[in-house]
Amino acid sequence: PWRGPPHPDEGHPPPLEAVPVPWKSVGPYKSHRESLGGLPETPAGEEAQGEEGPAATQLDVSRLRSSSMEIREKGSEFLKEELHKAQKELKLKDEECERLSKVREQLEQELEELTASLFEEAHRMVRDANMKQAASEKQLKEARGKIDMLQAEVTALKTLVITSTPASPNRELHPQLLSPTKAGPRKGHLRHKSTSSALCPAVCPVAGHILTPDKEGKEVDTTLFAEFQAWRESPTLDKTSPFLERVYREDVGPCLDFTMQELSALVRSAVEDNTLTIEPVASQTLPTVKVAAVDCGHTKTCALSGLACACRHRIRLGDSESHYYISPSSRARITAVCNFFTYIRYIQQGLVRQDAEPMFWEITRLRKEMSLAKLGFFPHEA
Numbered sequence: 001p002w003r004g005p006p007h008p009d010e011g012h013p014p015p016l017e018a019v020p021v022p023w024k025s026v027g028p029y030k031s032h033r034e035s036l037g038g039l040p041e042t043p044a045g046e047e048a049q050g051e052e053g054p055a056a057t058q059l060d061v062s063r064l065r066s067s068s069m070e071i072r073e074k075g076s077e078f079l080k081e082e083l084h085k086a087q088k089e090l091k092l093k094d095e096e097c098e099r100l101s102k103v104r105e106q107l108e109q110e111l112e113e114l115t116a117s118l119f120e121e122a123h124r125m126v127r128d129a130n131m132k133q134a135a136s137e138k139q140l141k142e143a144r145g146k147i148d149m150l151q152a153e154v155t156a157l158k159t160l161v162i163t164s165t166p167a168s169p170n171r172e173l174h175p176q177l178l179s180p181t182k183a184g185p186r187k188g189h190l191r192h193k194s195t196s197s198a199l200c201p202a203v204c205p206v207a208g209h210i211l212t213p214d215k216e217g218k219e220v221d222t223t224l225f226a227e228f229q230a231w232r233e234s235p236t237l238d239k240t241s242p243f244l245e246r247v248y249r250e251d252v253g254p255c256l257d258f259t260m261q262e263l264s265a266l267v268r269s270a271v272e273d274n275t276l277t278i279e280p281v282a283s284q285t286l287p288t289v290k291v292a293a294v295d296c297g298h299t300k301t302c303a304l305s306g307l308a309c310a311c312r313h314r315i316r317l318g319d320s321e322s323h324y325y326i327s328p329s330s331r332a333r334i335t336a337v338c339n340f341f342t343y344i345r346y347i348q349q350g351l352v353r354q355d356a357e358p359m360f361w362e363i364t365r366l367r368k369e370m371s372l373a374k375l376g377f378f379p380h381e382a
Contacts, residue, residue, distance in 0.1 A: 258304035332378030
């Protein structure tokens with residue numbers, strides 16, 4: 001028997017409702033009536049129709065049931081197909097979401113790395129700019145100091161280099177141009193004019209240069225002059241040349257040989273590199289950082305000789321902030337060596353426009369100052 005449509009919770013579409021329809025007998029039954037010649041219906045015919053009614057109803061129910069099952073199966077297949085499609089689309093969406101999530105994570109990581117590199121590059125640029133600014137300021141300061149030093153050296157060079165023209169002769173170099181009243185007494189031995197003119201000039205055997213004895217009794221050493229002439233052909237500060245090797249051995253080395261050997265070596269290197277600075281010390285100036293001096297009342301201990309005396313000057317080596325107090329004698333020895341190196345640098349740079357003999361005598365005078373300073377002689381203003 002048919003129990004009606006399935007419950008809606010089963011997930012299938014509701015079947016079509018059965019509608020009672022009056023059934024009529026057609027077909028053979030009608031033809032049989034017609035074959036009888038149109039006789040009127042009898043009660044026996046009505047009884048037969050009543051027996052066929054339930055059988056037709058059951059057939060109709062079975063047809064409806066099969067139709068409902070067929071619709072249910074088709075609907076189930078359709079829903080399964082739709083579900084399968086939805087699952088496939090959902091899977092594709094999940095894969096797309098996962099791919100986009102990975103892309104987002106990768107972009108975030110790249111963004112973080114880019115930001116970090118930008119900050120690092122900015123910090124590096126700022127640091128480089130600060131270093132360049134500090135280096136530029138340092139170079140500017142050094143350039144100004146060198147300009148001041150060069151101006152002072154040029155001024156000293158003007159008084160050092162012998163220049164004399166007929167229009168403006170140097171009366172200090174030509175005392176015969178001075179009047180007898182203004183000439184005044186001269187130090188050293190004075191030679192009579194006739195005696196001076198009667199002397200035979202000496203000829204240098206190496207360079208063929210004529211060496212005339214000085215009016216004060218000086219005479220050129222031919223060996224030293226030959227070494228100087230060879231050095232003057234190609235002036236250099238290399239110690240291997242015979243001329244400078246002799247000056248180092250006889251004058252520079254002994255003059256800068258102080259009691260404190262370690263500091264003496266540093267001072268010598270700074271003098272050779274032209275990086276040593278000598279500064280006057282005011283009476284109220286207090287010792288600064290790493291000052292190598294010990295206060296003893298109004299005196300200090302010289303950093304080079306180790307003696308307690310009135311240190312009115314201090315030295316600084318290169319760019320170091322350390323200062324070393326030195327005695328007047330130590331300052332005179334360092335200054336004498338610096339004057340010698342300054343003059344030979346002028347010769348090397350072509351700033352001295354003189355003949356060989358005046359250059360040689362000026363170098364000899366500077367060597368004499370080094371020797372006197374080594375022996376302890378120094379002017380009072382030192």
